[in-house]
Amino acid sequence: MSTRKAIDSFIRNEKEREIAALADRLAETFAKRAAIHDQEGSFPFDNFADLKQSGYLKLTVPKEFGGDEISLYELLIAQERLARGDGATALSVGWHVGLMLHYRYARFWPEELYARFCREVVENGAMINHFASERATGSPTRGGRPETKAVKTDGGWLISGRKTYSTLSPILEHYLVLASIEGRDEIGDFLVRKGPGVSVEETWNTMGMRATGSHDLVLENVFVADEDLVRVSPLGKRGQQPNESxxxxxxxxxxxxxxxxxxxxxxxxxxxxxxxxxxxxxxxxxxxxxxxxxxxxxxxxxxxxxxxxxxxxxxxxxxxxxxxxxxxxxxxxxxxxxxxxxxxxxxxxxxxxxxxxxxxxxxxxxxxxxxxxxxxxxxxxxxxxxxxxxxxx
Ligand SMILES: Cc1cc2nc3c(=O)[nH]c(=O)nc-3n(C[C@H](O)[C@H](O)[C@H](O)COP(=O)(O)OP(=O)(O)OC[C@H]3O[C@@H](n4cnc5c(N)ncnc54)[C@H](O)[C@@H]3O)c2cc1C
CATH class of the missing domain: 1.20.140.10 (Butyryl-CoA Dehydrogenase, subunit A, domain 3)
Structure with a gap:
């Protein structure tokens, strides 16, 4: 591990030192497991048990829901150090802690759903990731229309489609899925729960980041209740609100x-x-x-x-x-x-x-x-x- 750990000039105070020490401890353990997960392409469930137990998963959750509400700067200190031990685990958990920080600032979730999910993270170690990429649309940053579709039904929506690069898919029970809303020029972010119609197809066999479990998530007529529709955006305008940096x-x-x-x-x-x-x-x-x-x-x-x-x-x-x-x-x-x-x-x-x-x-x-x-x-x-x-x- 780093000889510079003790004298990192980017650490400015005691709180940052404590966050760095937590990440260093985890990184040291993860480094010992990294080679085997990489070799086997296995998902590091053992690392995630440690992350949960250490409180890492709630670092960016607001204090009002029991989290630590750390800043972006503090999060980067933790993430950089975690990656020194195991890049794949750091990238994977990075989506979760990063998104929880994003939701805290952007606040586009319906309040009650947001509060409930934050408590799930704090009390049960729930995690989330956003699944937007698809084979036909490629990177969602290019603005293509998702082929995953949401069709209105009684009390909710039926979602069908396939998401590629679904990092963390082996362990997640909640996913934020981007889907086109049938018959409208709009796309929605739906909070999908693991359950009937949801499966993970183990397609992730890459040269790098092998232990991120970035398989395909397959959705077949998955029911999502109206209250679990996180937001709707006009096609091409998603994420463009001033608070969505x-x-x-x-x-x-x-x-x-x-x-x-x-x-x-x-x-x-x-x-x-x-x-x-x-x-x-x-x-x-x-x-x-x-x-x-x-x-x-x-x-x-x-x-x-x-x-x-x-x-x-x-x-x-x-x-x-x-x-x-x-x-x-x-x-x-x-x-x-x-x-x-x-x-x-x-x-x-x-x-x-x-x-x-x-x-x-x-x-x-x-x-x-x-x-x-x-x-x-x-x-x-x-x-x-x-x-x-x-x-x-
Ligand atoms: C380790 C890892 C983890 C990931 N985790 C997630 C995740 O959790 N959730 C998720 O949603 N995604 C995830 N992704 C997917 C990622 O965000 C991209 O969608 C994916 O890598 C495909 O991007 P691409 O540029 O290769 O694909 P494409 O968009 O298909 O591009 C392929 C090529 O065509 C060019 N191209 C295509 N369209 C355009 C265009 N309109 N304008 C200009 N050039 C274009 C690109 O420059 C590139 O050269 C992950 C990716 C990796 C590698």
Whole structure:
């Protein structure tokens, strides 16, 4: 684990130190299980039992419902550290804790349903994720119309369709499902419960993030009561309210930076201790190794500085959140691309041994790559930046 843990300059006070310590403890345990879950592509139920028991699942729930109501900045400290132990578990639980933070700020759930669900999280360790992706529509960020359909029936809705990339699907009992409302130019977010008509098809067999259980969720005429319809939005206008800033999505770059940080630690330790008999000392003394380490430090520090400074602004200036959208995208772009570069450099430092499945670097190399396919996508971030620059005159 990180030698920098104790002197992380992004930790500003005692509360943040406690949150970091909680995540470090969990990460240390998860790191021991990560290789086997990755190898088998198994869902880490053991990690989630620990997360529940430690109170991690309620970190972002409002205090009025028994949660800890931590800020975005505090959440990122926890998530980044968790990912140093196991990226797949951090990304998976990140959707839940991130979304609970989002719902707390955006407050688009019907009050009573929201209060009930928050209590479910606090009292029973319930979790949630949002299932929007589909094979035909691809990334929901592109604005395609969901093929999953909601048809009105007595007292509620019947939902049918298939969601891809359904992270956490092996463990969830509640899902927020995006569906087109039949006969209307509207889409709805429906709170679906595990039950008749709901099944998980185990399609997730990928090179990276193998232990996220991101299988297909299949819905066949699943009944959702009227009161479990969370909201309806006009097609193409979902998530565009002023209080719906996607700050919560910073759990994604925090995760990939956590993986990069762990790769960095591994490589630095290796450089300090590996002493081939062709050299008088460790490879850490060699100029080309120090050059690689220097590049890693530059990329990691730049990315973390950007991540935490934008999160701090997001927390402190609610009126600025809508305008921060470009910076939020920039954080994701810089952090995930740098994370890929950092893991690559860490492997160059370690050399051929980095390819070994008995070391964690090759898993980090595969896991970190998934960041490119989480939102927002690189082309959208760059287009946004370009359009802002072109508008300047
Ligand atoms: C580990 C992991 C976990 C995930 N978890 C979840 C989850 O919990 N819930 C969820 O809903 N989703 C989840 N996703 C899915 C994710 O949000 C994307 O929907 C998914 O990765 C597909 O995105 P894509 O860009 O590859 O697909 P597509 O949108 O199909 O794009 C494929 C290619 O076509 C291009 N393209 C397609 N349409 C356009 C367009 N309109 N304009 C420009 N270019 C276009 C893209 O740039 C890309 O090159 C997860 C993904 C991963 C990798």
């Amino acid at each position: 996607p700050g919560w999505q910073l759990h994604i770059p925090a995760c990939y930076l956590g993986i990069a940080f762990a790769a960095r630690d591994f490589a630095v330790h290796f450089a300090r201790t590996y002493r081939p008999n062709s050299l008088p000392g460790p490879i850490a003394d060699l100029p080309h190794i120090q050059h690689q380490i220097g590049l890693i430090e530059a990329e990691l520090t730049t990315s973390r500085t950007l991540l935490y400074s934008v999160a701090d602004r997001w927390d402190k200036n609610p009126e600025e959140r809508t305008a921060l959208k470009t910076e939020l995208g920039l954080v994701k772009y810089v952090a995930t691309n740098n994370a890929i570069q950092i893991v690559d450099k860490a492997m160059r430092i370690v050399g051929g041994a980095s390819l070994s499945r008995s070391l964690p670097l090759e898993r980090m190399y595969r896991d970190v790559r998934a960041g490119l396919h989480n939102p927002p996508m690189d082309d959208a971030v760059l287009r946004n930046l370009a359009q802002l620059a072109l508008k300047e005159e």
